[in-house]
Amino acid sequence: MPTCWLVPDDERHKPIQLLHYHTHTLGRGPETKIKDQKCSRQQVELRADCNRGVVSVKQLGSNPTSLDHVEVGRGNQVTFKPGQKLYMVNGLHPYTLQFREETSSSSSSSSSPSEVKHNPLKRARQERDADEERHQDVEKSCRVSASSCSHTPEKEPAGHWSQGLKGSMQDPDMQVYKDEKVVVIKDKYPKARFHWLVLPWSSISNLKALRSEHVELLRHMERVGERTARRCPGSGTLRFRLGYHAIPSMSHVHLHVISQDFDSPCLKNKKHWNSFTTEYFIESQDVIGMLERDGRVCVRDGAAELLKLPLRCHVCHAQFPTMPKLKEHIRVHLPS
Structure with a gap:
């Protein structure tokens, strides 16, 4: 079985071995040599799965721990993988992961990660x-x-990042609802206060793979999405949209259910904004209508260019030069 090591980027201490399925609590103290008073002595809880090559991270401290600069949130749990960077607190004290095989016959395997x-x-x-x-x-x-599977194979290899939704679908920590046809999961990087994805268990790569026989499935996805939105806290004051990205970055067709407050630290750039507030975001009813009428979904030419449009408020359509200015403005439209 591989061994797991938590490695500090600045080499301020030796790598810390995370034992398989053992809960490790880390923070300020002699083990990490972190003296930052904003870092709790019990800042994070780590649990390694050496077979899968991942570590679950749960934030315990009051100040933010972040993964690749995306805040985890107190009490929340995320999956930490090799290639990602975990910042212990306030974007400081970065760590990476190393997994390596332990074999008694190999001299190289007896070396520590630092060696x-x-x-x-x-x-x-x-x-x-x-x-x-x-x-x-x-x-x-x-x-x-x-x-x-009888469908045409995906172009991306199974381990490619664009295949990540397929893993999230099976993760009980991500699931909000499931039945025999679909599963609802939390978006890992929500672009609003409430942001879910509804995915079919059937393997359908993208909108272009949809045909008229999928109409009932998409209607079911829409009903499940609407029910999920109605049951969320504050649903009486929040407006939701249900739709699909014209050219999604992630494989496996998925319906976005997203509140229109766009109040999220994960909403960072023009591409994020325009993907939900321009015609790049195709309403669920429009997709179903195209399938009923034409037997397929037609994505408009030049859809990718929509992501480059000027930043405009989705409520009053005022234009802004930067995302910080726009995000500051849209607070005036937030429900009280």
């Missing part, structure tokens, strides 16, 4: 082995997918 980091040959050997293992995993996933 590997400073030995180019050992690091190259470790990276090569990891690449070979990932390649084998991807090939295996593709073989399983090809044998069990």
